[in-house]
Amino acid sequence: MKQIILSGCNGKMGHVISNIVAGRDDCTIVAGIDINTQRHFDYPVFAKPSDYAGGADVIIDFSHPSVLTPLLAFSKERGIPVVLATTGYSKAQIEEIHAAAKGTPVFFTANMSLGINLMVELAKKAAGVLGDSFDIEIIEKHHNQKIDAPSGTALMIADAVSGVLDEKPQYVYDRHSQRKKRDKNEIGIHAVRGGTIVGEHDIMFAGRDEILTISHTAMSKEVFASGAVNAAVFMCGKTAGLYNMKDMV
Ligand SMILES: NC(=O)c1ccc[n+]([C@@H]2O[C@H](COP(=O)([O-])OP(=O)(O)OC[C@H]3O[C@@H](n4cnc5c(N)ncnc54)[C@H](O)[C@@H]3O)[C@@H](O)[C@H]2O)c1
Numbered sequence: 001m002k003q004i005i006l007s008g009c010n011g012k013m014g015h016v017i018s019n020i021v022a023g024r025d026d027c028t029i030v031a032g033i034d035i036n037t038q039r040h041f042d043y044p045v046f047a048k049p050s051d052y053a054g055g056a057d058v059i060i061d062f063s064h065p066s067v068l069t070p071l072l073a074f075s076k077e078r079g080i081p082v083v084l085a086t087t088g089y090s091k092a093q094i095e096e097i098h099a100a101a102k103g104t105p106v107f108f109t110a111n112m113s114l115g116i117n118l119m120v121e122l123a124k125k126a127a128g129v130l131g132d133s134f135d136i137e138i139i140e141k142h143h144n145q146k147i148d149a150p151s152g153t154a155l156m157i158a159d160a161v162s163g164v165l166d167e168k169p170q171y172v173y174d175r176h177s178q179r180k181k182r183d184k185n186e187i188g189i190h191a192v193r194g195g196t197i198v199g200e201h202d203i204m205f206a207g208r209d210e211i212l213t214i215s216h217t218a219m220s221k222e223v224f225a226s227g228a229v230n231a232a233v234f235m236c237g238k239t240a241g242l243y244n245m246k247d248m249v
Pocket residue numbers: 007008009010011012013014033034035036047061062063064066067084085086087088109110111112113148224
């Protein structure tokens with residue numbers, strides 16, 4: 001039975017994960033971490049990682065970028081692998097994650113769904129063929145409670161596509177700030193927020209008289225939660241390094 005510490009346990013994803021783990025017989029949650037220390041499940045909740053003195057096999061984090069530094073320090077000090085699913089990290093924080101992974105096992109992805117990870121591969125293939133002559137635009141849609149924009153997934157797709165283009169593209173966020181025609185060497189990235197949309201991502205390749213769109217729609221938060229729990233079980237006992245969905249699938 002793998003023992004999990006759940007960071008962000010009192011958030012929307014924290015609740016979905018708690019319910020999923022309760023129905024599994026290969027893992028259990030031994031502690032939650034959240035600034036809101038209310039107890040909704042049968043595990044204790046601590047305000048910060050260092051308040052928990054017990055052991056665990058793995059940490060899952062769906063919380064807030066401000067938790068990153070203490071969480072990575074806790075993971076390294078206690079020798080516990082961490083699954084980072086939070087989004088909205090700064091460039092410096094992404095570098096911090098890469099540096100930390102040299103000393104502790106870190107699984108990091110902006111999207112825990114299988115479909116999105118296949119979408120990234122399809123988008124790379126399409127960009128390799130069409131990238132020189134078609135314009136690339138990414139449109140993401142999420143619920144009205146989401147605090148970061150654009151989504152971590154939109155940036156993950158843009159970064160993957162950039163890696164296969166001959167010239168490094170410039171990311172253009174929305175289009176209200178400049179009155180000028182689109183440059184060839186751009187990826188447009190656009191965020192929509194409303195209602196209870198779980199998560200939609202489109203990458204559009206627009207050429208002369210034809211458009212190819214690759215789309216993904218998440219229908220429930222369980223998609224991300226079960227991906228994260230599977231990643232956590234996968235990470236138990238791993239050595240230091242940076243892992244992602246490709247390693248697991
Ligand atoms: N990788 C993925 O597949 C995926 C999927 C869904 C959500 N997410 C990301 O996960 C994160 C959480 O999403 P959510 O919808 O559950 O958000 P949420 O706001 O409902 O929950 C966040 C939780 O973190 C807690 N928290 C905030 N700051 C904290 C701090 N400093 N210390 C301790 N706890 C703190 C909050 O109290 C809250 O309970 C977001 O960044 C979101 O984008 C990622």
